[in-house]
Amino acid sequence: xxxxxxxxxxxxxxxxxxxxxxxxxxxxxxxxxxxxxxxxxxxxxxxxxxxxxxxxxxxxxxxxxxxxxxxxxxxxxxxxxxxxxxxxxxxxxxxxxxxxxxxxxxx
Amino acid sequence: xxxxxxxxxxxxxxxxxxxxxxxxxxxxxxxxxxxxxxxxxxxxxxxxxxxxxxxxxxxxxxxxxxxxxxxxxxxxxxxxxxxxxxxxxxxxxxxxxxxxxxxxxxxxxxxxxxxxxxxxxxxxxxxxxxxxxxxxxxxxxxxxxxxxxxxxxxxxxxxxxxxxxxxxxxxxxxxxxxxxxxxxxxxxxxxxxxxxxxxxxxxxxxxxxxxxxxxxxxxxxxxxxxxxxxxxxxxxxxxxxxxxxxxxxxxxxxxxxxxxxxxxxxxxxxxxxxxxxxxxxxxxxxxxxxxxxxxxxxxxxxxxxxxxxxxxxxxxxxxxxxxxxxxxxxxxxxxxxxxxxxxxxxxxxxxxxxxxxxxxxxxxxxxxxxxxxxxxxxxxxxxxxxxxxxxxxxxxxxxxxxxxxxxxxxxxxxxxxxxxxxxxxxxxxxxxxxxxxxxxxxxxxxxxxxxxxxxxxxxxxxxxxxxxxxxxxxxxxxxxxxxxxxxxxxxxxxxxxxxxxxxxxxxxxxxxxxxxxxxxxxxxxxxxxxxxxxxxxxxxxxxxxxxxxxxxxxxxxxxxxxxxxxxxxxxxxxxxxxxxxxxxxxxxxxxxxxxxxxxxxxxxxxxxxxxxxxxxxxxxxxxxxxxxxxxxxxxxxxxxxxxxxxxxxxxxxxxxxxxxxxxxxxxxxxxxxxxxxxxxxxxxxxxxxxxxxxxxxxxxxxxxxxxxxxxxxxxxxxxxxxxxxxxxxxxxxxxxxxxxxxxxxxxxxxxxxxxxxxxxxxxxxxxxxxxxxxxxxxxxxxxxxxxxxxxxxxxxxxxxxxxxxxxxxxxxxxxxx
Numbered sequence: 001x002x003x004x005x006x007x008x009x010x011x012x013x014x015x016x017x018x019x020x021x022x023x024x025x026x027x028x029x030x031x032x033x034x035x036x037x038x039x040x041x042x043x044x045x046x047x048x049x050x051x052x053x054x055x056x057x058x059x060x061x062x063x064x065x066x067x068x069x070x071x072x073x074x075x076x077x078x079x080x081x082x083x084x085x086x087x088x089x090x091x092x093x094x095x096x097x098x099x100x101x102x103x104x105x106x107x
Numbered sequence: 108x109x110x111x112x113x114x115x116x117x118x119x120x121x122x123x124x125x126x127x128x129x130x131x132x133x134x135x136x137x138x139x140x141x142x143x144x145x146x147x148x149x150x151x152x153x154x155x156x157x158x159x160x161x162x163x164x165x166x167x168x169x170x171x172x173x174x175x176x177x178x179x180x181x182x183x184x185x186x187x188x189x190x191x192x193x194x195x196x197x198x199x200x201x202x203x204x205x206x207x208x209x210x211x212x213x214x215x216x217x218x219x220x221x222x223x224x225x226x227x228x229x230x231x232x233x234x235x236x237x238x239x240x241x242x243x244x245x246x247x248x249x250x251x252x253x254x255x256x257x258x259x260x261x262x263x264x265x266x267x268x269x270x271x272x273x274x275x276x277x278x279x280x281x282x283x284x285x286x287x288x289x290x291x292x293x294x295x296x297x298x299x300x301x302x303x304x305x306x307x308x309x310x311x312x313x314x315x316x317x318x319x320x321x322x323x324x325x326x327x328x329x330x331x332x333x334x335x336x337x338x339x340x341x342x343x344x345x346x347x348x349x350x351x352x353x354x355x356x357x358x359x360x361x362x363x364x365x366x367x368x369x370x371x372x373x374x375x376x377x378x379x380x381x382x383x384x385x386x387x388x389x390x391x392x393x394x395x396x397x398x399x400x401x402x403x404x405x406x407x408x409x410x411x412x413x414x415x416x417x418x419x420x421x422x423x424x425x426x427x428x429x430x431x432x433x434x435x436x437x438x439x440x441x442x443x444x445x446x447x448x449x450x451x452x453x454x455x456x457x458x459x460x461x462x463x464x465x466x467x468x469x470x471x472x473x474x475x476x477x478x479x480x481x482x483x484x485x486x487x488x489x490x491x492x493x494x495x496x497x498x499x500x501x502x503x504x505x506x507x508x509x510x511x512x513x514x515x516x517x518x519x520x521x522x523x524x525x526x527x528x529x530x531x532x533x534x535x536x537x538x539x540x541x542x543x544x545x546x547x548x549x550x551x552x553x554x555x556x557x558x559x560x561x562x563x564x565x566x567x568x569x570x571x572x573x574x575x576x577x578x579x580x581x582x583x584x585x586x587x588x589x590x591x592x593x594x595x596x597x598x599x600x601x602x603x604x605x606x607x608x609x610x611x612x613x614x615x616x617x618x619x620x621x622x623x624x625x626x627x628x629x630x631x632x633x634x635x636x637x638x639x640x641x642x643x644x645x646x647x648x649x650x651x652x653x654x655x656x657x658x659x660x661x662x663x664x665x666x667x668x669x670x671x672x673x674x675x676x677x678x679x680x681x682x683x684x685x686x687x688x689x690x691x692x693x694x695x696x697x698x699x700x701x702x703x704x705x706x707x708x709x710x711x712x713x714x715x716x717x718x719x720x721x722x723x724x725x726x727x728x729x730x731x732x733x734x735x736x737x738x739x740x741x742x743x744x745x746x747x748x749x750x751x752x753x754x755x756x757x758x759x760x761x762x763x764x765x766x767x768x769x770x771x772x773x774x775x776x777x778x779x780x781x782x783x784x785x786x787x788x789x790x791x792x793x794x795x796x797x798x799x800x801x802x803x804x805x806x807x808x809x810x811x812x813x814x815x816x817x818x819x820x821x822x823x824x825x826x827x828x829x830x831x832x833x834x835x836x837x838x839x840x841x842x843x844x845x846x847x848x849x850x851x852x853x854x855x856x857x858x859x860x861x862x863x864x865x866x867x868x869x870x871x872x873x874x875x876x877x878x879x880x881x882x883x884x885x886x887x888x889x890x891x892x893x894x895x896x897x898x899x900x901x902x903x904x905x906x907x908x909x910x911x912x913x914x915x916x917x918x919x920x921x922x923x924x
Contacts, residue, residue: 036238037148044148044235053149100156102241 164247
């Protein structure tokens with residue numbers, strides 16, 4: 001059982017097909033859903049293990065999501081940022097993932 | 108996996124609501140029992156997400172609500188209700204008698220703690236649930252305009268915990284909670300220690316709950332359920348406490364107490380209740396302890412009168428401070444102060460009237476005891492009157508100083524109070540008929556003796572005091588009349604100590620009352636200095652004539668402009684108008700001098716007429732007297748011109764020669780009344796009995812005969828014959844009436860002049876407006892009587908200065924050019 005350690009700098013996102021993505025906490029927390037998941041105040045298991053298992057997002061899509069989270073964080077203060085390049089075949093799944101992760105409609 | 112159709116997540120028939128809800132429900136129970144650490148947020152979130160995605164959002168929402176309803180109602184409320192002991196279930200009057208305050212406090216704290224715990228737990232759990240159900244809130248609640256699940260659950264807490272009767276037919280928890288808090292506050296007010304933080308936590312709860320799920324700001328339960336009772340209860344508490352204190356303690360203590368209570372209540376709001384209540388409870392305390400009690404407080408035996416009497420500056424400040432809180436105009440305090448000043452002023456005025464009217468023999472002992480300098484019995488009554496005047500002025504000044512001090516120390520130089528004090532002082536002074544005269548006498552007294560041995564600063568202070576009184580005076584024209592009269596005597600009889608100070612006084616009056624007021628006074632000074640030049644000039648002129656006649660009589664003159672000097676002040680009491688015209692017969696030696704001066708004067712100023720005011724003259728005579736051993740001694744006799752004329756009649760006569768009163772009158776032409784008085788001084792007064800009278804009696808009667816008194820032995824080289832009307836004294840009733848009549852006459856002219864001036868510029872004016880403007884124009888000099896103005900207008904119409912306008916809607920006048 002993981003200890004209730006202080007928030008780490010990096011956290012892990014796990015896809016439904018068991019791909020792990022270690023990304024910066026600040027980037028992950030751009031999604032309100034992930035942010036709440038990791039909130040130590042609530043004390044759910046995710047906040048203790050610093051790992052979020054997202055059971056309805058597969059690795060392909062989660063990779064793009066992580067890419068977007070970094071992209072978003074990198075440009076959060078910039079203006080006139082060009083849209084991120086998205087493969088057409090993933091667009092619908094990405095849209096659903098965004099809805100699920102709450103509020104990432106800025107693709 | 109990449110080619111798994113995305114659609115699967117969308118239709119997903121595999122989602123079974125009941126199973127999913129069971130997972131959630133189990134998890135929620137864990138959360139409520141503080142066992143969340145093994146739960147996966149993601150799993151719960153995903154399940155809720157799925158249900159909402161399946162359009163089952165409303166079912167989920169209702170299930171959650173139902174879950175909370177059950178949890179709060181069955182678990183939490185039961186837990187709290189168990190803690191309620193008997194006292195809290197009844198209305199406080201019954202409840203309070205059932206237990207000691209310590210029991211009640213402990214029991215109350217138990218309930219408060221349980222409620223606080225329940226509320227805090229509920230907050231935490233609901234915030235976790237809200238996070239898990241975020242997707243439902245965002246999608247279902249927003250789309251279906253439902254309150255968020257958090258708001259909903261807060262409403263459930265309100266209804267299930269606070270609003271449900273604890274048992275069938277009994278009060279609900281919020282009523283009991285209010286009762287407990289009020290009870291604890293009552294203990295706090297009585298000085299018992301309570302757990303403020305605990306109450307504050309419960310207040311937070313009430314502030315966090317609203318009447319409806321819309322969470323309207325002014326529908327907080329705190330405002331709706333608690334505050335009103337708190338304010339009512341406090342009002343009742345302070346009403347009773349105020350009444351009790353008024354009965355039991357003195358005003359000073361009351362003020363201290365009230366101030367402390369006000370501070371306490373605002374502290375209480377900060378530490379125990381809500382800041383938002385502070386202004387409201389403040390108002391309640393102010394109403395109950397101050398506004399409704401101020402009158403009673405001020406009228407207490409130990410109230411404002413007592414404080415003023417005993418110089419309780421601190422207490423007065425408190426009273427002032429308290430009333431200033433409830434009303435910036437401080438009506439009760441102002442009223443009380445005005446009443447006190449009016450009473451004190453009335454006492455001073457009465458005392459002055461009493462002293463001045465008391466028969467002279469009634470008062471001599473205390474008068475002498477006070478170090479009164481009066482010598483000679485005839486002065487006594489005069490002095491008594493003057494003393495009354497001086498005492499009045501001193502008392503009024505004392506009164507003013509006293510309240511000025513209070514005003515400075517206790518009332519923080521408050522503007523409103525100052526205005527009220529000034530008005531009261533002014534009323535005091537103006538309600539006293541003789542104030543103008545007395546103030547002038549006060550100045551007169553200081554000019555004659557008061558300023559001796561005083562530094563400039565002290566003199567300054569006295570002058571300032573006089574000006575202060577003058578400022579209050581309404582009828583400044585009266586004052587001018589008296590001042591002129593008194594100044595006139597000071598100047599002519601050379602009683603003034605210092606011309607400089609006199610001039611300073613005039614300068615001050617000029618600043619205070621304006622140029623026109625002092626014009627005539629300044630003219631009097633000018634006349635005096637011109638007269639000095641004239642006298643010197645005449646002496647040189649006489650010396651220049653060459654014959655140094657040693658017997659020639661030396662002359663000092665005062666040439667006075669007749670319009671400026673109030674010469675009637677010297678005459679009116681003694682003579683009738685008819686008699687003044689009679690020419691006094693001078694003996695040749697004097698007549699020569701008189702004619703000589705008249706010639707000299709008319710050479711310098713042609714066209715001026717000199718009238719000799721013999722009654723005001725003074726003469727120095729050198730006379731030979733035999734002393735006991737038969738030697739002849741020269742004595743200097745200083746006496747009035749009349750006395751000199753009479754004595755000169757006896758100059759060439761033998762000791763046995765007698766002259767009757769009528770003979771003397773015929774030979775001198777001195778008016779009878781003055782003659783009698785002068786003869787009294789010469790033949791009756793023991794120290795200056797130059798003449799003997801037959802028969803020997805105090806009064807001089809027709810037919811009395813006078814002869815030289817050979818036995819008269821003067822004790823000093825210089826002899827002063829009691830000079831009639833030497834000092835300035837208070838007027839007698841007859842004199843006053845005359846002064847008033849004269850003053851009224853001159854007021855009449857002043858009013859007419861003002862009316863004509865106004866009408867000349869305005870051409871047409873309504874009656875009321877004319878009255879108002881006339882009064883305002885004249886206000887710097889005196890307060891005109893409306894009837895007098897009306898009469899004057901009538902008279903002006905008769906004399907065709909004005910005419911009534913026939914067609915005007917309101918009565919109006921028109922100026923006739």
